[in-house]
Amino acid sequence: MIPINRPWLNDEEKKEMLMVLDEGILTSPALEGGKRVQEFESLLRRYLSIKHVIAVNSGTSALIAALLALGLKEGDEVLLPSFTFVASANSVVAAGGTPVFVDINNADYTIDIKDLAKKITKRTRAIMPVHLYGHPADLDEIAELANSNSLEIIEDACQSLGSVYRKRQTGTIGSMGCFSMYASKVLTSGEGGAIATDDDLLADQLRMIRNHGMVEGYDTRVFGLNLRLPEICAAIAMGQMKKLxxxxxxxxxxxxxxxxxxxxxxxxxxxxxxxxxxxxxxxxxxxxxxxxxxxxxxxxxxxxxxxxxxxxxxxxxxxxxxxxxxxxxxxxxxxxxxxxxxxxxxxxxxxxxxxxxxxxxxxxxxxxxxxxxxxxxxxxxxxxxxxxxxxxxxxxxxxxx
Ligand SMILES: Cc1ncc(COP(=O)(O)O)c(C=O)c1O
Missing domain, CATH: 3.90.1150.10 (Aspartate Aminotransferase, domain 1)
Known part of the structure; x- marks a missing residue:
């Protein structure tokens, strides 16, 4: 059987993984993450030309963390396509928001701008375009609507690492962009994810959110969860980055x-x-x-x-x-x-x-x-x-x- 997707794994990943096992440090509760988490983050940061990358344990966690960082309140609506993997909508519900579904265009299956404009109300807080199949959504038009209505853009770039919109990487154009490293994705760590942002304050929030809101110990300052990426997964992701x-x-x-x-x-x-x-x-x-x-x-x-x-x-x-x-x-x-x-x-x-x-x-x-x-x-x-x-x-x- 020829599978729809299959990870390309070889000595690069094995070498990094074995080093983690030899060193015996499998994860880190530190705010900045473990050694290989940090190394992976800096590789992806350079690839995306972005100020911050925060690695997490799935694309779903990346989306939840990004939405939590916005501080959604009950009744806040997030506009997103229904033609996506259910994780996009589930993360909105998990973060306390209400997903409002927008149609897609038939040229590339990404969010339809006319329908998007129609669905903005006073309850709308954010737009979550999904770059489905790796097809970039119409980000200029989305940004125009977002700016004129004071909305945030969270890009669901879980399928689009390496896709480019007007010479910029998808996932780097909204206030936050979320990637998945699930086993089928173009770059994988088995399970894993990452959030990209240029915003220093959001990056600080996201690092706390992935670690139960803690900074220096048991000092929970914001609501968070355990969204940490294990070191073995970070090691695989590092190997994958070399051949992306x-x-x-x-x-x-x-x-x-x-x-x-x-x-x-x-x-x-x-x-x-x-x-x-x-x-x-x-x-x-x-x-x-x-x-x-x-x-x-x-x-x-x-x-x-x-x-x-x-x-x-x-x-x-x-x-x-x-x-x-x-x-x-x-x-x-x-x-x-x-x-x-x-x-x-x-x-x-x-x-x-x-x-x-x-x-x-x-x-x-x-x-x-x-x-x-x-x-x-x-x-x-x-x-x-x-x-x-x-x-x-x-x-x-x-x-x-
Ligand atoms: C569009 C989309 N959003 C979100 C996710 C969630 O990512 P993960 O499976 O890593 O949690 C995926 C991945 O499967 C996806 O394809």
Missing amino acids: DEMLEKRRNNAKLLTDLLSHSDGDGLTTPTEPDDGHKKFNWYLYTVALDSRQTEDKINTPDLPGHPGYRDLMKDEMVNSAKIGVAVYYDPPVHLTPYYRELVQSRLPNQSREMPNNLKTTEWASRHVLSLPVHPLLSAEDIEYIANSFKSAKQNLKK
């Missing part, structure tokens, strides 16, 4: 080859991911996600073996997984607002939004039915990519029979 550029380059080459090969297929209803022509968004190619629909046809197609029918994507997925043994995957179906927990939360906290729900998140619901992600991770060879493209074309043909 190489890993991203391999993803880019694989994605380009896959696009070239898929563009020779019969094409009907297939949208491949593309960076804008003017180069203002550069993807890290964390997920190579196609849409299996021409978007005009959905209502007119009656059988699931044709692109456009809501069942077609799932049949293609089954063909690819079961026949070709390629771990294609759907990110995300259902979207967050249609999960049982969030359906209820939206109804209880946001009755106005739920009343409008049927037409509210149209592109989100369309995308959740039609997207499919194909592997482009750095351990794949050109032959693997050819196999993936050929299998994709055969799957389409098989469904036509």
Whole structure:
């Protein structure tokens, strides 16, 4: 089976990990973190060209810490897409806020600016754009709305380490940017995360928050939790940092080859991911996600073996997984607002939004039915990519029979 993502681990990580074991210091309760946590933070700080990086034990912890640092009060709303991993919304709830879901655009599946503008109210405190699949959201337009309404921007950059927006790294443009180092991500420490910020005061808060609000001992000064990154994880992340550029380059080459090969297929209803022509968004190619629909046809197609029918994507997925043994995957179906927990939360906290729900998140619901992600991770060879493209074309043909 070719998995959708697989970490590239070798001697770099092993060497650093073994040194941690030899030294026998597995974590540190110090405010500034352990030795390797600090070394990793400085590597990532340099890579991102940012003043502060605070490493934590997951992307979820990074988001929770960032939202806690804002000091959300009951009733404060955070605007974010529903087309994301549920951790984005869960972190808002965990930090005491109310998530308000915004639709996405169908060009790159990131937050839709028009819908975002409509959903700002006097209760809105922050905007959380998600750079889904490694596609940078429209940060200039988001910043304009945030500035004119005195809102904070917390970037969910959990999928976008290495993606660039107008020559700046994603995760460094809002007041805080949150990264994940989960096992599938472009850079991994197994589990792990980090927050980037240029703000000295926020950085001080974040360091306290990751350590139960303590500074010099048992002197809890703000609310915090144990969000510390273990030294072994920091050691793996350090090894990964050394080859981050190489890993991203391999993803880019694989994605380009896959696009070239898929563009020779019969094409009907297939949208491949593309960076804008003017180069203002550069993807890290964390997920190579196609849409299996021409978007005009959905209502007119009656059988699931044709692109456009809501069942077609799932049949293609089954063909690819079961026949070709390629771990294609759907990110995300259902979207967050249609999960049982969030359906209820939206109804209880946001009755106005739920009343409008049927037409509210149209592109989100369309995308959740039609997207499919194909592997482009750095351990794949050109032959693997050819196999993936050929299998994709055969799957389409098989469904036509
Ligand atoms: C968009 C998004 N947000 C948040 C997270 C949470 O990160 P983690 O799994 O490291 O907690 C993830 C990662 O899976 C993600 O993809």
